[in-house]
Amino acid sequence: MSAPEVARGEDGRVLAPFGRRRGLVVSTRKVGAYVLLEVADRDGPQADPGQFHMLATVHGWGGGEDERPYLPRAFSPMGSSGGHLWFLLEDVGPGTHRLATLKKGEALWVTGPLGNGFTLPDAPSADEHPGGGRDPAFGGARRPILVAGGIGLPPVMALSGALAHRGIEATMLLGFRDAAHAQVAASFAGARLATDDGSAGHHGYVTALLRAELERDPHALVYACGPAAMLEAVRGLATGNGVPAQLALESGMACGYGACFGCVVPLTAGGYARVCVDGPVMAAGTLRSVPAL
């Protein structure tokens, strides 16, 4: 799925151009409770699913009554092609609000792709990746179960595209707060849906769907992205069932490329790992827990 001319690092990740670059807003669209932002990023390489970009607007980043945001914000594209990036945004604070209210033609700063993405089941190099969090178990013929919760959808969407491209069948489980948030899932014909309030699909958490799936097929492997509590539940289920799982984590970030040591999560082995360079995708087994933000 990645264009062949993309440069990769020693650990297999797609490398980012050094320095931030200017992107241009091509379009913005409301999709239920989210905003879909299309950015022209001519000079950027195509990202692997699970990688992310640091974004900031060129004008009006910071200022106003509270003078935030000041630092760039991390976002995983849900897709990219032909020099365009698609981001799905949830307006939860000053940074996402500013990005969600961008107008066509406005400029933004883009740095990335950053971090290590998901290791695909058939990726020949899966075992070679030293970039923390890769799991050697990811090489076999296990059936991938993709789990997304809320705004955790974008990297999972990108992954599902990459799997489909390779002809790998996967089960998609999507959880949302309610129908308004679930609207974005309409494009996933085969996905199974859960909402917290039962207004669409299964009434309850998406992890209930996962539990049932893992009972049916213990020889699966799990990819997940979503809120910390959901990922922690997924981690528990996967660890409990002896199933490998790759979790795409969130964390408050300042830099996104390992410079600040601010984005850490605690490791089973003791100490911390940086989500931005050792993640954001990490093997469930390496994590002591998925900390609440």
Next chain:
Amino acid sequence: MSAPEVARGEDGRVLAPFGRRRGLVVSTRKVGAYVLLEVADRDGPQADPGQFHMLATVHGWGGGEDERPYLPRAFSPMGSSGGHLWFLLEDVGPGTHRLATLKKGEALWVTGPLGNGFTLPDAPSADEHPGGGRDPAFGGARRPILVAGGIGLPPVMALSGALAHRGIEATMLLGFRDAAHAQVAASFAGARLATDDGSAGHHGYVTALLRAELERDPHALVYACGPAAMLEAVRGLATGNGVPAQLALESGMACGYGACFGCVVPLTAGGYARVCVDGPVMAAGTLRSVPAL
């Protein structure tokens, strides 16, 4: 000219409502090198000529690469009527730039009118004003000469309207850098023009026109607003010729209402006066000099 229901303080100045209020941009228009900004300010009282308002935009004030502006900026309306204020802006820095690029419908914070305005020649209360800078000499039958340099035009424009309204004839001398800046003066049929580069009107400084006027009529009185160097020259001419002059000063301000003591100018009598409450209009005789900003 002021509506009768306007509240005035003990020193005669139009009082400002306590607290900043929201204004709305009605229109913006380029006029040569300047921008004309029309603001709906329904709750604001009409200002006396020479008073000013502190302005800041509600959104996007501060932020971006340099995080300025943070404090509001001072502007003298060049006219006001029916709850609308007209400002003429010169884009010289981050604050004026933000204001000059406002769009119709955007909101801005308005505090004012502030400061003391010009004392009109026939104002019966002229001698009673204790508000620093008023000049008792301003009561006689002297012919007013109005002198404006560049963006000093707005208060002088407001004053000329007030004088015309009272049937007082005045001489208008306007100085600009060049024809592009002078374009705004087109509406003043009777005004005499000077440009630094000679591209319109007299080639040279407006103070040359003033010198000639004062030679012709030593029984004049002078009202002036413009760059510090011009005001300093006006001060010298007026003092030298024994002619009373009221100068509308500029100064870097934080508050505009006497709170910060930041906007001072040195006085002949020693010490300093606050331009925002003791000015911005001050009698030339009270000033030790008009300091460059």
Next chain:
Amino acid sequence: MSVTFCGRQLEHRVVNGSGTFDAIAAERAFGPALRAAFPFSAYVSKTITLRPRDGNAPPRLWETPAGMVNSIGLPNKGVAAYLAEDLPRYAMLPVPLITNVMGGTGEELAEVAAAVGHRPEIFALELNVSCPNVATGLDIGAVPSDLEAVVRRVRAVTAKPLIVKLTPNTADVTLCAQAAEAAGADAVSLINTLRAVPLHPDGRGGRWLGSGQGGLSGPAIRVVALAQVAAVAERVALPIIGMGGVQHGRHAADLLSAGATLVAVGTESFRDPRAAGRITEELKALENAGRARTPPGGQASVCP
């Protein structure tokens, strides 16, 4: 929402920072509306000194990211004129008056304090030992033993509540707070401005401010204020007036959580003369919604 501070009931917890609101000038600008909607629960007047001061040469202001630097230099008419001209006007404000005083030496300071310390119009004294614009103010406040000596001198000449305004430009503000406490202060206030030097924008390397250096205030210093207020609250039992970058009720609530009894609004009043009124309303709304942890009023007060 009222609060007891040094034995006096105040209507709410928001006062002004000394030198950031001139009630007399504000009345010239806003007329009777000012008193009708007076935004502070006590009024702190600008620092006065024994003799009149012109203040520093301009420019006195510099705008900086999320803040400003001032180098005002404590212009004031001196204590005698303060008592004769300003006090009668301040006495007409609808709230108690706190008179901020400073002196270049302990002797001078005691003299000023003595002159104002028996006036019934005045509720309390605040000692400015921390102004970064005047060399003497700075030095006294930064050295705990010097500070203690000065506070003792002032304590000896007045029975009024004594608030010591600490300097933030010190290695450990808690040592200074403890010195103030030991010397008999009734409260401390902090933070004053951080020492700052802006250069001229022309790039020739000269200093912008007439006096060369000034003090940084505004949102930029808010987290520094929280750090110092929290540190002092942990070490001394005195009530605290917390300040530094307060723009919203949330910021006031944070300072109260950190241990302040009152909060002062400074620079934000420049952006909106009625800012403190809005902040008080926001703070009340947070308290009503249970989203502010305010300390019980006056409990920490050890005042006469």
Next chain:
Amino acid sequence: MSVTFCGRQLEHRVVNGSGTFDAIAAERAFGPALRAAFPFSAYVSKTITLRPRDGNAPPRLWETPAGMVNSIGLPNKGVAAYLAEDLPRYAMLPVPLITNVMGGTGEELAEVAAAVGHRPEIFALELNVSCPNVATGLDIGAVPSDLEAVVRRVRAVTAKPLIVKLTPNTADVTLCAQAAEAAGADAVSLINTLRAVPLHPDGRGGRWLGSGQGGLSGPAIRVVALAQVAAVAERVALPIIGMGGVQHGRHAADLLSAGATLVAVGTESFRDPRAAGRITEELKALENAGRARTPPGGQASVCP
């Protein structure tokens, strides 16, 4: 535009602030492009200590108006692993290496300094005596006599250029700079972050950072940095690495005007990994246009 600093010719005046650029991680993210366009004229590595440290519990970051607060807590693999694993990689960078070290005691610090002090890959040592996240680092740097003693110990174990990174959280930074000078330091660097405490946005009064407190950096502290650099430059003859809130060439030029020989970029690199490259270009453009007053390179250097 090259400059001599402590006897070494550097290509330009812009380096990084310790702990704000991990060249090894950056190489993982950006690949060979990093070395090809390496933005610093010398590379300062993150503070290392004698034994490995995990660093502070998260959250470690807080965004504040025009700045950020960090409470990273000096995570590092310890001096032995630094020498074995990191040094060979840093040695491959196209610029000289400055190794930043710290210790909880003078003894510990001297031990770390001795371990790195003879390695040819290392150009200079920087002593971090000012990190507000670790109690020990703070205390040593804030008391001139303690600082002098520590610097003497380190001076005794290494002949390499010795840069002392001063703490800004002190009453008079010039006394600390003089203490460093007296003890044989070859340069000083400043400012480190200002002590800061952000509270949790949930309004319950708890502290946001895992460790409770952190340090403020970024544009918010720029004028404080200028004040301290200017004050130190007036009092000591040592070359200075100035830092604090540098975002543009103009800000770098200001620090140079104030007396710095080199300028470090810290927080701005988080907003743009190549920020220092842009700043260097902007600085050169200002110098070429005669709009920057840069001190003559290395003149102030008294290094071996």
